Amino acid sequence: VTVDGFTIANGYACLQAAGGGVFLSNSLVTLLNCRIASNRSTTVPAGNGYGGGLGVIGCTNLLISNCVLSANSAVTNGIGVGLYVVTSAGLCVDCTIANQTSVGGNASGGGMWASGSAGRLTFRRCAITNNYSDRYGGGAILLGAVTLDRCLIDNNSTRSASGGIRVDSDS
Numbered sequence: 027v028t029v030d031g032f033t034i035a036n037g038y039a040c041l042q043a044a045g046g047g048v049f050l051s052n053s054l055v056t057l058l059n060c061r062i063a064s065n066r067s068t069t070v071p072a073g074n075g076y077g078g079g080l081g082v083i084g085c086t087n088l089l090i091s092n093c094v095l096s097a098n099s100a101v102t103n104g105i106g107v108g109l110y111v112v113t114s115a116g117l118c119v120d121c122t123i124a125n126q127t128s129v130g131g132n133a134s135g136g137g138m139w140a141s142g143s144a145g146r147l148t149f150r151r152c153a154i155t156n157n158y159s160d161r162y163g164g165g166a167i168l169l170g171a172v173t174l175d176r177c178l179i180d181n182n183s184t185r186s187a188s189g190g191i192r193v194d195s196d197s
């Protein structure tokens with residue numbers, strides 16, 4: 027599946043939700059020239075909201091190119107607000123992940139939460155800027171086989187630890 031040139035805005039996912047704007051699961055997907063903005067993921071009454079903008083689980087040969095993820099949010103333990111990608115392999119290139127907000131409890135990975143445990147996951151020439159997380163990884167949390175190549179990590183913050191990037195060996 028190829029999605030090219032779309033704007034996905036004002037989506038809402040709840041109840042252990044992933045992907046307030048877009049959710050990709052166990053598929054071969056290419057996202058090109060897309061804007062994913064002002065989406066929200068939350069849980070009612072408790073739990074985790076994953077990927078307010080884009081949630082990706084179990085995808086192989088994933089390609090996300092020249093996309094902008096902005097102003098997405100996740101509340102009630104929000105995880106990976108702009109981009110939540112786990113057990114996936116592929117490439118994210120020339121993308122911007124900016125102005126995401128993750129609040130409540132154990133909110134982590136304001137810009138993104140990335141785990142490449144199913145293979146190599148690479149971010150190339152991406153900008154991860156102006157994101158916020160209540161707990162860890164204002165810009166990003168990286169787990170497993172994840173590579174950042176010539177990326178800009180700037181002006182991210184958290185009220186706890188690792189304002190820019192948190193690298194961890196377990197999920």
